[in-house]
Amino acid sequence: MGVFSKAVRKLGPLGGYGFARALCKKEPRILMYHRFASPSVKGWASPEYFEQQVRYIKKNYNPFSLVGLMQYQRDNGKMPNHAVIITVDDGYRDFYEYAFPILKKYDVPATLFVTTGFIAQDLWLWPDKITWLLKQSTSIPELSLGNFFLSGGSLEGSSYDKYWQRIVDYSLSLPDQEKHQFLADLASLLGHDLPSRIPAEYAPLTLDELKEMQNSGIEIGGHTVTHPSLGRVTESQAYDEILGCRDYLNEHLGYHERTFCxxxxxxxxFQQFLPRIVREAGFLGAVTAFPDSKGARDPYLMRRHVSGDNSFQFYKAVSGVELLGHKLRGAVRLSGNFEEFAGTEQPTKSL
Ligand SMILES: [Zn+2]
Known part of the structure; x- marks a missing residue:
């Protein structure tokens, strides 16, 4: 537990969070959500819980969409005070069903990053394919696929999470084409044909829903065409993914300034050439999926804080306690090699 987390526990939530809020007045905090469900599922936000968070942000902070934040900074030469940005990744339909009505009710802007091939229903998101495959059985046989070995076992309870994570981690280590081949081979070894149509529980938003939300203050930002790890693509593939998603959004939702995830x-x-491509594509900024001491300092590598179903994590993230903890650890380290991305502590898994 970080020093500031300890301070919060000691001072009590109000004292600790208020202290952090004052210290972080000029530092926007960008929150990251993925999925919503009612009733709540582990790691996902329920509508009741999300409403509490949105109400709290509206009352105590200054909510922006990410593109709204970048426009404010461009127009005023500085960041707004107490800015908090709600961002949601991928483009699942549950955002429209559960989160959007709450954002509208409180008039709170947000940014939704969408994978455009998913919106076009040309593909479903590959981690969902792994989930779907594992959900077809209660156990998994011993597997050997290229360099990937898995001992067989039950898929119940926490073993399911371990198998899911092993397969996701291995997939992430592969170049994009090999990853798709690996998943196809995995499906055939497990004896299942992956449905070509996206199953309802993994369904994307429609263009009409995106248009309606864009007209109500939700920024629709870019998140590539096919959701590859951009650390495993060539520079020309990165151009196709980043410009391709920009062109799809502008063609179907009209030209708007946007940000990227x-x-x-x-x-x-990550690869060094990515921020340049994202900037050249006209996106006003871009976000990672982990926090560290740099916060929102680099507009094309702004850090994000996990949010979802854990209220301690939410208050730590929104108040700045988490950011201050990273800053303090960064300062104590006093290292000259605190380069971009080096020194990142315990990345949080996020797809
Ligand atoms: Zn994603």
Whole structure:
């Protein structure tokens, strides 16, 4: 537990969070959500819980969409005070069903990063394919696929999470084409044909829903065409993914200034040429999926804080306690090699 987390526990929530809020007045905090469900599922936000968070942000902070934040900074030469940005990744339909009505009710803007091939229903998101495959059985046989070995076992309870994570991690280590081949081979070894149509529980938003939300203050940002790890693609593939998603959004939703989100968003999903391509594509900024001491300092590598169903994590993220903890650890380290992405602590898994 970080020093500031300890301070919060000691001072009590109000004292600790208020202290952090004052210290972080000029530092926007960008929150990251993925999925919503009612009743709540582990790691996902329920509508009741999300409403509490949105109400709290509206009352105590200054909510922006990410593109709204970048426009404010461009127009005023500085960041707004107490800015908090709600961002949601991928483009699942549950956002429209559960989160959007709450954002509208409180008039709170947000940014939704969409994978455009998913919206076009040309593909479903590959981690969902792994989930779907594992959900077809209660156990998994011993598997050997290229360099990937898995001992067989039950898929009940926490073993399911371990198998899911092993397969996701291995997939992330592969170049994009090999990853798709691996998943196809995995499906055939497990004896299942992956449905070509996206199953309802993994369904994307429609263009009409995106248009309606865009007209109500939700920024629709870019998140590539096919959701590859951009750490495993060539420069020309990166251009296709980043410009392709920009062109799809502008063609179907009209030209708007937008921001971008790196899929998976961990240090290993990054290459040095990416911020330049994202900037050249006209996006006003871009976000990672982990927090560290740099916060929102680099507009094309702005850090994000996990949010979802854990209220302690939410208050730590929104108040700035988490950011201050990273700053303090960064300062104590006093290292000259605190380069971009180096020194990142315990990346949080996020797809
Ligand atoms: Zn994503």
């Amino acid at each position: 790196y899929p998976n968003g961990q240090p290993s999903d």
